[in-house]
Amino acid sequence: MQEKNANQVRSRNEIFAERTSTKIYLEQASDDNPYIASAAVCHGYGVNEVMAKKSFADVFYLLFRGELPTPDEVQILQQLMIALINPGPRHPATRAAMNAGIGKTDPAHILPIGAALLGGEHQGGGIVDEAMRFLRKQQTTDAATSAAAHLESSTPIPGFGAYYGGIDILANKHAAQLAQLPGAGKALQWGMQMSRALEAQGVGWLMPGVAAAVLSDLGFQPRAGVCLYQLMGAPGVVAHGLEVANKPITAMPFVADEQYFIER
Amino acid sequence: MPEKTFSDQQIIDSLNARRGKIISKTGGWFPGKGVFSHGYSMMDDLVGKKSYFQIVILNATGKMASAEFAHWVEVGYSCLSWPDPRIWCNQIGALAGGVRTSAIAATAMGVLATDSRTYGVYPLKEGVQFIQAALVNHQQGLSAEQIVASVPSRGGKPLIVGYIRPIAKGDERIRAMASIAEGYGFPMGPHLALAMAIERVLQEKYDEGMNVNGYVSAVMADHGFSPDEVYQIFTTLVASGVTACYLDTYHQPLDSFLPLRCDDIEYQGTAKRAVPTAE
Numbered sequence: 001m002q003e004k005n006a007n008q009v010r011s012r013n014e015i016f017a018e019r020t021s022t023k024i025y026l027e028q029a030s031d032d033n034p035y036i037a038s039a040a041v042c043h044g045y046g047v048n049e050v051m052a053k054k055s056f057a058d059v060f061y062l063l064f065r066g067e068l069p070t071p072d073e074v075q076i077l078q079q080l081m082i083a084l085i086n087p088g089p090r091h092p093a094t095r096a097a098m099n100a101g102i103g104k105t106d107p108a109h110i111l112p113i114g115a116a117l118l119g120g121e122h123q124g125g126g127i128v129d130e131a132m133r134f135l136r137k138q139q140t141t142d143a144a145t146s147a148a149a150h151l152e153s154s155t156p157i158p159g160f161g162a163y164y165g166g167i168d169i170l171a172n173k174h175a176a177q178l179a180q181l182p183g184a185g186k187a188l189q190w191g192m193q194m195s196r197a198l199e200a201q202g203v204g205w206l207m208p209g210v211a212a213a214v215l216s217d218l219g220f221q222p223r224a225g226v227c228l229y230q231l232m233g234a235p236g237v238v239a240h241g242l243e244v245a246n247k248p249i250t251a252m253p254f255v256a257d258e259q260y261f262i263e264r
Numbered sequence: 265m266p267e268k269t270f271s272d273q274q275i276i277d278s279l280n281a282r283r284g285k286i287i288s289k290t291g292g293w294f295p296g297k298g299v300f301s302h303g304y305s306m307m308d309d310l311v312g313k314k315s316y317f318q319i320v321i322l323n324a325t326g327k328m329a330s331a332e333f334a335h336w337v338e339v340g341y342s343c344l345s346w347p348d349p350r351i352w353c354n355q356i357g358a359l360a361g362g363v364r365t366s367a368i369a370a371t372a373m374g375v376l377a378t379d380s381r382t383y384g385v386y387p388l389k390e391g392v393q394f395i396q397a398a399l400v401n402h403q404q405g406l407s408a409e410q411i412v413a414s415v416p417s418r419g420g421k422p423l424i425v426g427y428i429r430p431i432a433k434g435d436e437r438i439r440a441m442a443s444i445a446e447g448y449g450f451p452m453g454p455h456l457a458l459a460m461a462i463e464r465v466l467q468e469k470y471d472e473g474m475n476v477n478g479y480v481s482a483v484m485a486d487h488g489f490s491p492d493e494v495y496q497i498f499t500t501l502v503a504s505g506v507t508a509c510y511l512d513t514y515h516q517p518l519d520s521f522l523p524l525r526c527d528d529i530e531y532q533g534t535a536k537r538a539v540p541t542a543e
Contacts (some may be wrong), residue, residue, distance in 0.1 A: 008433075008434050009433065009435070009436050010432060010433045010434055011431070011432050011433075011439055012430040012431060012432055012433060014431065019528055019529065020524075020529055020530070021529070021530040021531070021532050022529060022530070022531060022532065022533065023531075023532045023533035023534075024533060025529075025533075026529070026531035026533065026536075027526045027529065028526065029525065029526035029527060034525040034526055034527060035523065035524075035525055035526065036526075037526050041531075041533075041536055043534050044533060044534030044535055044536055044537040045537060045538075045539055046536070047540075049539050052541055053539045054539065059512070066533075066534070068533065068539070068540070075346045077309025095280075105403050106366060106369070108365070108366075108369065109366075109368075109369060112369070112372075112373070116376070132303075148507075158273055162272070162275075164271070164275065164276070164279065165269075165271045165272040165273075165276050165279070166269030166275075167268075167269045167270055167271075168269075168489075169269060169406030187458065190515075193273045196439060199270065200270060201270065202269065202270035202271055202272060203270075224265065242459055249471070252282070255284065255286050257288065257294050257295070257297075259365045260285070260286045260288070260292050260294070261286065261288070262288050262289075262290075262291060262292055262300060263287055263288070264289065264303055264386050
């Protein structure tokens with residue numbers, strides 16, 4: 001099938017960078033060993049100095065955004081981080097972590113297992129980027145009009161929807177609480193109007209939508225939103241996985257054969 | 265703020281009906297009775313009677329492939345099991361060996377990396393989508409040349425998933441897989457015939473050819489598999505090569521895989537500054 005020797009393998013000799021580069025972190029070499037750093041700088045700030053003077057949420061924001069947040073920004077980010085800190089024991093990501101724990105999986109694997117499922121497109125980070133793009137685009141449109149158009153056409157509304165057949169009250173409460181803060185921005189406020197317009201249909205904020213709105217208002221990129229959702233939910237996922245790690249496998253349900261049905 | 269959920273009672277009822285039950289359309293294990301998969305009794309019909317790759321295809325698609333076709337798929341896995349840690353997924357394995365993770369963690373994370381828009385397994389979906397759509401267009405009258413002309417281009421060359429291999433020109437894996445297909449007498453299907461016609465256009469105009477994705481996508485399409493089914497069949501395509509790269513570094517001294525000095529990373533960020541005092 002190969003004519004003209006097109007399939008004779010030849011390197012393209014592409015030019016690759018000689019060094020990896022980063023704008024995030026500088027590790028300053030020690031005097032006598034170029035592999036050992038004696039100081040680290042994050043976006044210009046000495047890590048030892050920010051350790052002493054700034055909160056975890058401040059440095060978390062700095063790491064991804066390149067600048068320290070204002071007090072209003074860090075307040076809303078920290079409250080979002082707490083809102084997302086535990087997807088709860090019924091979320092599939094948590095259940096996967098608990099399966100790993102009860103199954104005596106190496107504890108080092110509990111986090112990646114849970115985080116992978118927390119990246120799903122349903123109730124996970126996998127929809128946060130789309131929701132962030134949606135919220136950015138929609139801010140010039142009337143929320144009630146947009147809600148009516150989506151309901152009329154039955155098109156999905158990224159970040160909003162029905163949860164087990166109805167409104168996710170916790171997500172809506174979190175959004176409302178965050179919207180009261182001085183750091184709340186246009187996306188979150190627009191989303192509040194959207195959720196009110198959808199309410200009677202049993203549709204409202206979903207947790208990834210709340211995260212998308214706040215992260216969008218804080219200036220994070222949509223792609224980062226996917227990962228940040230996984231990061232922010234990881235503590236709860238791991239906590240539940242570890243909680244069952246010392247228990248016997250009988251400590252969690254195992255579906256009886258009589259309740260197992262094969263439909264073909 | 266709503267305290268009422270305005271829920272759909274039918275959804276609540278349907279969820280209640282499934283609590284504590286597993287309803288599978290695939291199979292399951294019933295101790296003392298057997299293990300069932302897609303209508304087969306695994307221990308009676310499959311284990312020892314069908315190859316591992318026939319079972320892989322069955323689990324990925326619900327379809328029982330011939331032993332010959334399953335072997336051809338296995339050869340595809342072999343072709344992607346290279347122990348070269350410069351390949352991105354394999355380098356994850358090599359780095360994992362350097363920090364002494366478990367072999368399973370290293371291999372699983374390398375496999376995860378191939379869910380990539382640019383290489384690995386995910387592009388097979390787009391490869392099959394392309395050749396299926398191209399065949400429809402071809403059957404409606406478009407020539408291979410017109411199909412190539414209709415796709416977007418980058419760097420003056422047409423951008424088609426499955427053609428124009430990154431890093432190197434040409435693809436020795438096609439020959440290896442094609443020789444197995446020829447040995448088994450697989451007939452030339454319309455997707456592969458069109459893929460080869462497209463390759464001829466690329467060869468003549470751009471000195472470029474098909475890559476293994478394009479070949480596999482065309483053959484899989486000729487065998488009636490959908491883009492999703494192809495992706496599902498090849499989910500762990502690179503696993504063995506990642507394991508090999510993991511073990512290579514696992515057995516070498518700590519920190520010795522591509523060691524980086526501090527100044528091997530070029531810092532392009534903000535210059536050193538003091539943390540501002542609270543206002």
